[in-house]
Amino acid sequence: MNEKTLEVRGLTVCIPTEKGVICPVNDVSLEVPAGSITGIVGESGCGKSMTARAVMGLLRYPAKVTGGSVLLGGREITSLPEKERRKLRGAEISMIFQEPMTSLNPVVKVGRQVEEAVRLHTACSREEARARTLEMFREVEIPEPESRLDCYPHQLSGGLRQRVMIAMAMVCRPKLLIADEPTTALDVTVEAQILKLLERLRDAGTSVLLISHNLGVIAKVCDYVYVMYAGRIVEQAETNTIFSRPEHPYTRGLFRSVASLREGGGVLETIPGVVPNLLRLPAGCSFSLRCGQCADNCRERMPELRETEPDHKVRCFLPGKEETE
Amino acid sequence: MLRTKRKRAEQAADLLLQSQIGEEERFRDLMRRMVRENKTAAASFVLIVLMVLAAALGPLLTPYGENEMDLLHRLAAPSAEHLLGTDEGGRDVLTRLLYGARVSLLIGVAPALLSLILGAALGVAAGYRGGLTDAVIMRVADVTLAFPSMLLAMVIMYALGGGILNVFLTLTLVNWANVARVVRAQTLKLKNCEFVEAARIIGVSRGRIMRRHILPNCLPTLLVLFTLNIPASILTESSLSFLGLGIQPPNASWGLMINTGRQYLYSAPWLCFAPGAAIMLIVLAFNFLGNGLLDVLDPRMKKQ
Numbered sequence: 001m002n003e004k005t006l007e008v009r010g011l012t013v014c015i016p017t018e019k020g021v022i023c024p025v026n027d028v029s030l031e032v033p034a035g036s037i038t039g040i041v042g043e044s045g046c047g048k049s050m051t052a053r054a055v056m057g058l059l060r061y062p063a064k065v066t067g068g069s070v071l072l073g074g075r076e077i078t079s080l081p082e083k084e085r086r087k088l089r090g091a092e093i094s095m096i097f098q099e100p101m102t103s104l105n106p107v108v109k110v111g112r113q114v115e116e117a118v119r120l121h122t123a124c125s126r127e128e129a130r131a132r133t134l135e136m137f138r139e140v141e142i143p144e145p146e147s148r149l150d151c152y153p154h155q156l157s158g159g160l161r162q163r164v165m166i167a168m169a170m171v172c173r174p175k176l177l178i179a180d181e182p183t184t185a186l187d188v189t190v191e192a193q194i195l196k197l198l199e200r201l202r203d204a205g206t207s208v209l210l211i212s213h214n215l216g217v218i219a220k221v222c223d224y225v226y227v228m229y230a231g232r233i234v235e236q237a238e239t240n241t242i243f244s245r246p247e248h249p250y251t252r253g254l255f256r257s258v259a260s261l262r263e264g265g266g267v268l269e270t271i272p273g274v275v276p277n278l279l280r281l282p283a284g285c286s287f288s289l290r291c292g293q294c295a296d297n298c299r300e301r302m303p304e305l306r307e308t309e310p311d312h313k314v315r316c317f318l319p320g321k322e323e324t325e
Numbered sequence: 326m327l328r329t330k331r332k333r334a335e336q337a338a339d340l341l342l343q344s345q346i347g348e349e350e351r352f353r354d355l356m357r358r359m360v361r362e363n364k365t366a367a368a369s370f371v372l373i374v375l376m377v378l379a380a381a382l383g384p385l386l387t388p389y390g391e392n393e394m395d396l397l398h399r400l401a402a403p404s405a406e407h408l409l410g411t412d413e414g415g416r417d418v419l420t421r422l423l424y425g426a427r428v429s430l431l432i433g434v435a436p437a438l439l440s441l442i443l444g445a446a447l448g449v450a451a452g453y454r455g456g457l458t459d460a461v462i463m464r465v466a467d468v469t470l471a472f473p474s475m476l477l478a479m480v481i482m483y484a485l486g487g488g489i490l491n492v493f494l495t496l497t498l499v500n501w502a503n504v505a506r507v508v509r510a511q512t513l514k515l516k517n518c519e520f521v522e523a524a525r526i527i528g529v530s531r532g533r534i535m536r537r538h539i540l541p542n543c544l545p546t547l548l549v550l551f552t553l554n555i556p557a558s559i560l561t562e563s564s565l566s567f568l569g570l571g572i573q574p575p576n577a578s579w580g581l582m583i584n585t586g587r588q589y590l591y592s593a594p595w596l597c598f599a600p601g602a603a604i605m606l607i608v609l610a611f612n613f614l615g616n617g618l619l620d621v622l623d624p625r626m627k628k629q
Contacts, residue, residue: 116527
């Protein structure tokens with residue numbers, strides 16, 4: 001497990017706006033070991049998707065990578081020219097996202113869309129591409145794959161479309177699959193099937209970077225978890241560790257905000273306040289405004305990521321301390 | 326080098342095929358729905374088919390030639406022999422109307438198609454590439470649109486001279502800008518769709534995204550623009566010919582027929598009425614058809 005499929009070092013993405021420069025991704029370092037599912041969790045707008053886009057090289061103007069590096073299988077890719085990066089996309093690194101409803105071209109048969117991915121990256125005939133597509137459809141467990149090849153996206157259900165998306169992303173056997181909220185638009189039974197599929201892909205040798213705001217999803221499939229807040233990583237640990245001993249007050253707040261059927265009753269807890277405006281981040285820790293245990297030095301400077309136990313890092317001056325409420 | 330070229334050609338052919346197959350099925354559905362929901366559009370469609378047939382079979386339908394003079398029967402009123410009468414040279418009006426239909430239909434369809442291709446290509450390029458490409462293309466389009474289209478057509482026709490090919494060229498140059506604007510707007514919308522993003526994620530190049538993913542999604546709009554551009558072209562050509570700038574005599578064209586018939590408006594009104602009615606019918610038919618297509622394509626329009 002020493003080999004790393006993806007290594008991100010100090011990645012920073014900035015967007016110049018009229019009111020000043022904001023950095024939705026700020027000094028983010030993370031690793032995706034080969035053959036693992038690594039999760040990024042956080043609220044909407046914390047920079048999860050922006051990180052994914054930066055890794056794919058698909059930032060929209062005017063967002064720009066201003067610092068750090070992305071290593072894919074040990075090779076630095078942020079400095080590659082656009083043409084080289086395009087060759088990597090789909091072949092070495094691929095992505096699926098939230099909306100299976102709109103992620104497929106409505107006027108092209110789904111089989112052809114997957115074939116396009118094959119033919120872009122491998123020199124093969126139409127028949128071979130079709131055969132590969134069919135094989136991939138079987139692999140992602142699309143029922144009656146032969147007849148589905150000639151369907152248009154509107155003839156398929158949401159779950160099937162997400163499977164087609166996964167087939168499209170995986171058909172060239174990329175080393176890394178970035179799944180950006182892959183199950184958010186699906187109902188729970190389909191969600192479970194898709195997650196199982198991701199696990200099978202991992203077992204077949206693809207590393208997965210799973211981005212989600214759903215802690216249940218993260219807990220179910222991830223080996224290692226990064227928690228992001230306001231563009232920074234605030235806590236990272238193995239899944240078991242982080243769920244049993246969350247250290248950062250934000251992580252603990254997140255866990256408490258999950259509705260539970262078992263405990264029943266009571267008022268659902270929330271984290272007070274909202275994600276801060278990136279233009280007006282507090283001087284110290286970006287969570288200080290919403291933190292129940294905020295001390296003086298929290299307001300003055302940003303804490304560093306420190307190890308509190310082996311392989312468990314937290315960006316907090318007072319990790320693990322219970323809040324005084 | 327040779328190999329890549331061939332591969333590209335193959336890809337292009339395969340693209341063309343795919344988009345046609347995809348569109349054909351949708352097109353069939355579309356037409357079926359239109360016929361069911363909109364009787365006017367369906368009737369217009371039938372009328373257009375009849376006109377096309379009449380134009381194609383013209384020589385078989387009448388015993389007279391296009392320029393066959395019969396000076397003994399000048400300006401004859403409509404009768405069993407000459408259903409729509411004869412003109413100042415004793416030529417059969419119905420016959421000339423049928424030959425004129427060929428010109429008018431050709432003038433309607435060919436420039437509409439040419440301006441559609443030109444406008445769609447430039448519109449997609451402007452919308453997708455943005456920046457300087459967009460600025461240059463759209464400013465040229467703005468300049469084109471700034472002139473009244475009839476005036477622009479007259480100026481270009483003066484510069485080029487008469488003749489049917491020049492009419493094609495003129496109408497294309499007058500009409501492309503509208504198409505480009507609409508397609509550009511649609512491209513801007515489609516550009517941010519997730520399937521375009523998905524295409525980029527699997528490594529599809531810019532040109533291929535424009536051809537394969539954006540253009541096919543503009544086709545329904547293009548179809549409507551096409552049917553609405555046809556009557557505009559026919560009208561412009563009629564006006565040009567009426568003014569003596571378009572089709573030159575002795576060839577028959579509806580606009581030209583009205584122009585020559587004008588002098589006999591009181592003594593032989595059928596000379597103007599027949600081609601006038603023909604122009605009105607075909608323009609209305611294409612407009613109704615275009616509106617019908619627009620209705621079935623846009624569900625919001627139906628309820629109004």
